[in-house]
Amino acid sequence: xxxxxxxxxxxxxxxxxxxxxxxxxxxxxxxxxxxxxxxxxxxxxxxxxxxxxxxxxxxxxxxxxxxxxxxxxxxxxxxxxxxxxxxxxxxxxxxxxxxxxxxxxxxxxxxxxxxxxxxxxxxxxxxxxxxxxxxxxxxxxxxxxxxxxxxxxxxxxxxxxxxxxxxxxxxxxxxxxxxxxxxxxxxxxxxxxxxxxxxxxxxxxxxxxxxxxxxxxxxxxxxxxxxxxxxxxxxxxxxxxxxxxxxxxxxxxxxxx
Amino acid sequence: xxxxxxxxxxxxxxxxxxxxxxxxxxxxxxxxxxxxxxxxxxxxxxxxxxxxxxxxxxxxxxxxxxxxxxxxxxxxxxxxxxxxxxxxxxxxxxxxx
Amino acid sequence: xxxxxxxxxxxxxxxxxxxxxxxxxxxxxxxxxxxxxxxxxxxxxxxxxxxxxxxxxx
Numbered sequence: 001x002x003x004x005x006x007x008x009x010x011x012x013x014x015x016x017x018x019x020x021x022x023x024x025x026x027x028x029x030x031x032x033x034x035x036x037x038x039x040x041x042x043x044x045x046x047x048x049x050x051x052x053x054x055x056x057x058x059x060x061x062x063x064x065x066x067x068x069x070x071x072x073x074x075x076x077x078x079x080x081x082x083x084x085x086x087x088x089x090x091x092x093x094x095x096x097x098x099x100x101x102x103x104x105x106x107x108x109x110x111x112x113x114x115x116x117x118x119x120x121x122x123x124x125x126x127x128x129x130x131x132x133x134x135x136x137x138x139x140x141x142x143x144x145x146x147x148x149x150x151x152x153x154x155x156x157x158x159x160x161x162x163x164x165x166x167x168x169x170x171x172x173x174x175x176x177x178x179x180x181x182x183x184x185x186x187x188x189x190x191x192x193x194x195x196x197x198x199x200x201x202x203x204x205x206x207x208x209x210x211x212x213x214x215x216x217x218x219x220x221x222x223x224x225x226x227x228x229x230x231x232x233x234x235x236x237x238x239x240x241x242x243x244x245x246x247x248x249x250x251x252x253x254x255x256x257x
Numbered sequence: 258x259x260x261x262x263x264x265x266x267x268x269x270x271x272x273x274x275x276x277x278x279x280x281x282x283x284x285x286x287x288x289x290x291x292x293x294x295x296x297x298x299x300x301x302x303x304x305x306x307x308x309x310x311x312x313x314x315x316x317x318x319x320x321x322x323x324x325x326x327x328x329x330x331x332x333x334x335x336x337x338x339x340x341x342x343x344x345x346x347x348x349x350x351x352x353x354x
Numbered sequence: 355x356x357x358x359x360x361x362x363x364x365x366x367x368x369x370x371x372x373x374x375x376x377x378x379x380x381x382x383x384x385x386x387x388x389x390x391x392x393x394x395x396x397x398x399x400x401x402x403x404x405x406x407x408x409x410x411x412x
Binding site for chain 3 (some may be wrong): 066074092194195246250251
Binding site for chain 1 (some may be wrong): 296297299300316317322
């Protein structure tokens with residue numbers, strides 16, 4: 001008899017168990033629900049040989065395991081999201097020793113979970129990523145100083161001007177991205193700024209200047225997307241990518257789970 | 258449950274044929290990094306104002322020659338400035354073009 | 355409810371986007387470079403260490 005734990009994917013309200021019939025969680029075990037007061041936790045049983053603390057330390061560094069686990073986790077969360085209007089998705093690998101331990105924790109976190117569920121009820125998460133567009137042509141090159149200065153000094157002056165120009169350009173793009181962010185805020189019930197992604201991860205040749213999540217009422221989605229289109233016309237030096245709706249991962253953050 | 262930070266180590270795969278090119282790319286990336294840091298440091302020293310005119314001129318000439326040497330090395334191995342770009346997280350992407 | 359279903363994501367999100375949401379600190383590149391040959395790690399260069407040593411000697 002191997003040691004097992006209870007893996008939690010999400011907590012929500014009004015999740016009919018029959019909507020989750022046939023959904024498989026980690027290691028293809030069936031997903032099931034645990035009820036506590038008006039909360040429903042969506043869970044599955046996992047083997048601690050794979051999901052125990054020591055095993056996780058290794059597995060989390062294995063990109064293949066991480067990808068498989070993340071995609072399975074997201075697949076379950078998406079199914080739950082489809083079955084209800086209020087869901088607090090959990091981050092990867094939240095595991096309790098047993099169903100009872102999970103239930104106890106739900107009781108401890110009840111008030112916080114209630115706040116989160118009220119916040120996300122009937123709303124979806126939209127991701128907005130902004131990239132600096134590649135400039136149309138090379139920027140103006142700094143000219144060398146007047147005669148009298150040596151070639152060494154001229155070189156330094158040129159480099160200084162180039163560095164300053166680049167810094168100014170970056171600062172300007174960041175300022176514009178910030179303005180863009182605030183232009184979109186009125187269309188959302190809540191927003192969260194995420195860390196911009198490294199170019200090697202985004203795979204883009206231009207730097208990312210904004211990575212934000214917006215919590216948008218389902219009934220106001222068209223309006224929000226219109227604000228994004230307006231921003232596209234307004235900020236011609238920036239490229240905007242919108243993606244959604246996501247389950248509200250970024251808005252279900254508790255101080256501790 | 259602690260939040261894991263995923264370390265992405267950039268792996269340069271080498272086989273017998275591309276060893277030279279991969280190692281050159283790595284070495285030049287580091288040299289380019291150092292060159293850029295030196296330039297920034299030199300400009301800071303000059304701004305501090307404790308260098309004489311001749312020192313500044315010699316510093317500039319040295320850095321200029323270093324830039325020329327780097328360009329020629331890059332071209333010799335058919336590497337673009339983008340090939341040598343490396344993002345160091347909080348330190349930011351240090352190449353200027 | 356209907357809006358969520360009709361605008362459902364038809365494609366899988368990128369792994370980076372997923373991990374940014376599923377991991378506490380998102381995805382961070384630590385700046386190490388590893389040279390390997392035939393899958394054997396030969397050298398691990400910690401670039402952060404290189405930068406630090408230059409700064410402290412100047």
